[in-house]
Amino acid sequence: MRIIPKEVETLWTLFTAPVIWAGHFLACYALAAIWCAKRGDLGFAVVQAGIVAMTLAALAMIVLSGWLAWRQWGFGTNDPPHDDPTATDRNLFQGFATLLLCGLSFVAVLYVALPLLFIDGCSS
Amino acid sequence: MTTLKARIKRNALPSAEKIEEEQLRLVWKTPIGWRYWTSVNNTQVGLWYGGAAFAFMLFGGVLALLVRTQLAVPGNNFLSADFYNQAFTLHGTVMMFLFAVPIFEAVAIFLLPPMLGARELPFPRLGAFGFWSFLIGGVFVCGSIFFDAAPSSGWFMYPPLATDKAYSGIGADIWLLGLSFIEVASIAAAVELIVGIMKCRAPGMRINLMPLFAWYLLIVAGMILFAFPPLIAGDILFEMQRMFDWPFFDPTRGGDPLLWQHLFWIFGHPEVYIIFLPAIALMAMIVPTFSQRPIVGYSWIVLAAVGTGFLSFGLWVHHMFATGLPQISLAFFSAASEAVAIPTGVQIFVFIATMLAGRVIFSVPMLFGAGGLAIFVIGGLTGVMVALVPFDWQAHDTYFIVAHLHYVLIGGMLFPLVAGVYYYYPLINARMLSPRLGRTAFWLMFAGFNVAFFPMHLSGLRGMPRRVFTYPEGIGWDWLNLISTIGAYVFAAGVLVVVFDVVRPKHREPRSEQNPWKAGTLEWLNEPEENWGVRSIPIIESRYPLWDQADLMQKVNEGAYYLRSAKENRRETLITSVLDAHPLQCQRVATSTTITIISAALLGGVFVALTFELWILALLSGIGTLSAVLWWLWTGTGETPEKKTKDVGLGLRLPLYASGPDSVGWWAMFITMVGDGTAFASLIFGYFFYWTIHPDFTLGQPGPGMRWPMIALSLFVAAWAAMLGARRLNASGWIDGARLALVAAFLLTLAASAAGFAGPWQHDMQPTAHVYPAIVWILVIWALAHAAVGSVMQLYCLARSLAGRLTREHDMELHNVALYWHFMAITAVITFAVIGLFPEAM
Numbered sequence: 004m005r006i007i008p009k010e011v012e013t014l015w016t017l018f019t020a021p022v023i024w025a026g027h028f029l030a031c032y033a034l035a036a037i038w039c040a041k042r043g044d045l046g047f048a049v050v051q052a053g054i055v056a057m058t059l060a061a062l063a064m065i066v067l068s069g070w071l072a073w074r075q076w077g078f079g080t081n082d083p084p085h086d087d088p089t090a091t092d093r094n095l096f097q098g099f100a101t102l103l104l105c106g107l108s109f110v111a112v113l114y115v116a117l118p119l120l121f122i123d124g125c126s127s
Numbered sequence: 128m129t130t131l132k133a134r135i136k137r138n139a140l141p142s143a144e145k146i147e148e149e150q151l152r153l154v155w156k157t158p159i160g161w162r163y164w165t166s167v168n169n170t171q172v173g174l175w176y177g178g179a180a181f182a183f184m185l186f187g188g189v190l191a192l193l194v195r196t197q198l199a200v201p202g203n204n205f206l207s208a209d210f211y212n213q214a215f216t217l218h219g220t221v222m223m224f225l226f227a228v229p230i231f232e233a234v235a236i237f238l239l240p241p242m243l244g245a246r247e248l249p250f251p252r253l254g255a256f257g258f259w260s261f262l263i264g265g266v267f268v269c270g271s272i273f274f275d276a277a278p279s280s281g282w283f284m285y286p287p288l289a290t291d292k293a294y295s296g297i298g299a300d301i302w303l304l305g306l307s308f309i310e311v312a313s314i315a316a317a318v319e320l321i322v323g324i325m326k327c328r329a330p331g332m333r334i335n336l337m338p339l340f341a342w343y344l345l346i347v348a349g350m351i352l353f354a355f356p357p358l359i360a361g362d363i364l365f366e367m368q369r370m371f372d373w374p375f376f377d378p379t380r381g382g383d384p385l386l387w388q389h390l391f392w393i394f395g396h397p398e399v400y401i402i403f404l405p406a407i408a409l410m411a412m413i414v415p416t417f418s419q420r421p422i423v424g425y426s427w428i429v430l431a432a433v434g435t436g437f438l439s440f441g442l443w444v445h446h447m448f449a450t451g452l453p454q455i456s457l458a459f460f461s462a463a464s465e466a467v468a469i470p471t472g473v474q475i476f477v478f479i480a481t482m483l484a485g486r487v488i489f490s491v492p493m494l495f496g497a498g499g500l501a502i503f504v505i506g507g508l509t510g511v512m513v514a515l516v517p518f519d520w521q522a523h524d525t526y527f528i529v530a531h532l533h534y535v536l537i538g539g540m541l542f543p544l545v546a547g548v549y550y551y552y553p554l555i556n557a558r559m560l561s562p563r564l565g566r567t568a569f570w571l572m573f574a575g576f577n578v579a580f581f582p583m584h585l586s587g588l589r590g591m592p593r594r595v596f597t598y599p600e601g602i603g604w605d606w607l608n609l610i611s612t613i614g615a616y617v618f619a620a621g622v623l624v625v626v627f628d629v630v631r632p633k634h635r636e637p638r639s640e641q642n643p644w645k646a647g648t649l650e651w652l653n654e655p656e657e658n659w660g661v662r663s664i665p666i667i668e669s670r671y672p673l674w675d676q677a678d679l680m681q682k683v684n685e686g687a688y689y690l691r692s693a694k695e696n697r698r699e700t701l702i703t704s705v706l707d708a709h710p711l712q713c714q715r716v717a718t719s720t721t722i723t724i725i726s727a728a729l730l731g732g733v734f735v736a737l738t739f740e741l742w743i744l745a746l747l748s749g750i751g752t753l754s755a756v757l758w759w760l761w762t763g764t765g766e767t768p769e770k771k772t773k774d775v776g777l778g779l780r781l782p783l784y785a786s787g788p789d790s791v792g793w794w795a796m797f798i799t800m801v802g803d804g805t806a807f808a809s810l811i812f813g814y815f816f817y818w819t820i821h822p823d824f825t826l827g828q829p830g831p832g833m834r835w836p837m838i839a840l841s842l843f844v845a846a847w848a849a850m851l852g853a854r855r856l857n858a859s860g861w862i863d864g865a866r867l868a869l870v871a872a873f874l875l876t877l878a879a880s881a882a883g884f885a886g887p888w889q890h891d892m893q894p895t896a897h898v899y900p901a902i903v904w905i906l907v908i909w910a911l912a913h914a915a916v917g918s919v920m921q922l923y924c925l926a927r928s929l930a931g932r933l934t935r936e937h938d939m940e941l942h943n944v945a946l947y948w949h950f951m952a953i954t955a956v957i958t959f960a961v962i963g964l965f966p967e968a969m
Binding site for chain 1: 331335424426430437438453455456458465469470669670705819820
């Protein structure tokens with residue numbers, strides 16, 4: 004079994020990192036909302052631990068997809084604009100755009116996790 | 128054909144090229160007389176769409192002036208309180224739903240085919256149907272104010288005010304049903320645009336060469352698919368409460384008004400970006416032209432478009448900061464609201480970099496674009512402020528918000544749009560708009576806008592709440608409001624100058640050049656006098672083919688490329704692959720018809736009749752709509768071509784028929800069902816939302832039990848399997864077996880629906896008693912309605928097969944219906960698992 008996926012040619016890989024961001028965002032929101040509505044005997048630490056775990060998982064996945072994008076971009080050996088009418092340049096463009104989106108998604112996941120530093124309860 | 132012969136006669140000895148050209152012209156000819164309105168060509172539909180949206184904008188503008196006149200001085204009685212409520216509600220509604228969103232569907236339908244080098248979008252009749260739906264729904268919603276029946280609860284229709292029939296009158300129904308109808312049009316446009324951009328680009332236009340406008344529109348259309356359906360789901364719950372007293376938003380019976388706010392803003396916030404991105408897309412076309420160089424950072428624009436598209440779905444709760452949600456929840460949305468500033472900023476820096484790197488020509492479009500971005504940046508900065516929860520608590524529901532949203536929308540959308548009008552007007556009738564009038568209009572609008580809206584920040588910070596119809600004097604709001612009103616009239620004068628410039632007769636002016644701005648993108652190949660889009664479909668090798676590919680315009684116009692003729696008298700365009708735009712198929716597209724108008728009118732009849740609770744008329748209109756759509760499909764789609772392949776020129780032969788994932792119809796079904804699935808997910812969200820707000824959300828009410836839901840689930844899965852069997856048997860050539868499987872699938876669907884109904888029915892669940900039975904019923908009704916549609920599709924396939932129109936080789940319908948059934952199976956499994964198992968698990 005190979006651990007690192009081989010290169011695939013599809014439009015959809017472009018959206019990998021933003022989809023991870025969306026999943027992370029929804030999971031954090033749902034966890035906090037359900038816990039705050041239904042809180043049992045467990046403390047807010049459950050939410051904190053859950054968000055930390057999900058954030059680390061999301062960041063790891065984004066880094067992995069970022070590495071794949073970097074590979075698709077030829078490890079940065081070619082500079083943009085990637086506007087030649089060839090399948091190679093199209094592929095490099097995809098890799099570069101995907102890498103940029105991985106960067107944005109990484110930052111955006113960190114943003115969503117930031118509230119943990121400031122808020123330690125549900126208080127409405 | 129007589130015309131062709133007559134013309135050939137006049138032209139003594141026409142060359143073969145001339146005959147080909149004339150035939151192509153005839154095939155794409157716009158109908159004349161009253162039949163002009165039966166046209167479905169993107170050029171006409173785009174123009175009508177745009178014209179109608181502009182007319183609605185002017186109507187909304189008049190309403191705004193009424194509002195501003197009323198607020199000019201304290202204690203004014205120019206408008207009554209109730210009429211004021213109708214005016215501001217309709218103003219917001221019209222501007223958002225009848226102008227801002229549709230105008231970009233209009234621009235996209237008009238511009239995309241020439242920009243992509245296509246003759247036409249893949250589903251012209253769907254586009255026309257969308258336009259007529261939009262027009263009928265828009266006139267219905269706007270007309271209500273002349274009968275003192277306009278919606279008056281604000282453009283986001285919050286319950287409990289808007290669900291209270293005594294306070295909100297019929298206006299709320301008009302809003303809900305009229306707009307639901309228009310949402311149908313938006314989703315139709317989204318389907319058309321996504322398939323068009325992914326599959327109809329000129330050969331060679333790989334995704335790294337695609338015009339940025341197309342990138343933006345692709346993202347926007349995808350956003351529409353995920354943003355509009357939650358609102359449709361919300362509308363259904365809302366109307367069920369207003370019509371039948373199902374208590375979705377009534378706290379005394381377990382409901383919660385906050386669910387509406389969630390569903391509305393899951394739509395409403397992405398919608399802001401659905402409006403903004405296409406406007407920025409216009410700038411991404413205009414800035415390189417007037418900087419006389421390619422855009423700097425093409426990939427960064429793609430990053431910004433995709434990034435904004437995603438992040439914009441994580442912002443909706445920032446409209447609900449004052450509702451008492453847990454602070455940790457608010458903080459997530461505050462964080463995402465700040466994060467979205469990153470991709471938004473990137474696009475603005477890309478434009479600035481492009482201008483710095485090029486030699487800028489300061490034309491009227493650049494003036495409007497730059498002015499708009501300046502205004503937008505101010506709106507963006509106040510947006511960063513109100514995205515912070517503590518600041519928002521101070522500013523919430525004050526004029527500060529009114530100022531913020533107008534800065535964002537007018538700077539981010541209206542100004543770039545006017546820039547687009549000045550830029551693209553030569554494509555409409557080969558004339559230029561007046562630079563002098565343009566500059567006058569710009570300065571009136573720019574100055575008027577800031578004079579009108581900047582003081583609103585201050586009146587908001589001084590505590591003036593939005594939506595008050597008057598205010599007492601001497602509390603510091605008087606002169607600020609007077610200044611705003613003066614500014615509003617100056618702004619309106621600027622808009623009038625633009626309108627005058629657009630409509631003034633120009634037939635005496637000289638024809639402009641084909642590419643007056645010396646732009647580099649393909650849409651400038653378009654000759655306004657011709658309806659065929661492009662004379663021949665070129666091979667693209669650059670992001671700016673008119674700059675980089677020598678003699679491209681001349682060669683295209685000489686018919687040197689693909690599809691130079693229309694020998695079979697059919698309208699055709701090329702279907703190409705998603706990533707590299709390799710030619711795959713020659714797609715025949717539909718021609719003028721009245722069926723789109725008839726279908727839209729009948730569907731409009733359903734919504735209007737429902738508004739007035741005329742059940743029989745609604746039922747009859749519904750049957751009429753179904754019949755019209757079936758007739759449309761039967762006569763206009765899935766045609767078996769007279770030959771397998773066709774020579775499209777340059778030695779290339781392409782198939783004329785495709786089914787399954789190779790066909791555009793399959794993609795359209797897939798995209799539609801993704802939107803449909805989003806609406807379903809919103810209803811499921813509602814189910815679990817009610818679970819979270821109650822300690823025991825069934826509140827002792829009976830549930831549907833486990834037995835019937837599980838039987839329904841199994842039968843639906845069996846029906847799905849039978850559908851797949853039908854497709855496979857047909858493909859293997861055993862046609863009778865396929866027909867039998869279709870009959871079996873149909874019978875299983877009926878049995879499954881009956882079982883699904885039996886659960887809540889046998890347990891006597893009363894939807895008016897409490898929200899739990901109501902939400903269970905809604906989920907079941909949703910599944911059964913989809914099953915009903917699914918069974919009509921099964922019968923349709925059976926009929927096509929019996930009529931010999933669905934064969935082993937020509938099985939597009941079966942593929943599409945099987946795809947529908949994948950989604951149907953998912954819907955049924957989730958519905959019946961949730962309603963049957965979840966209460967037991969709890």
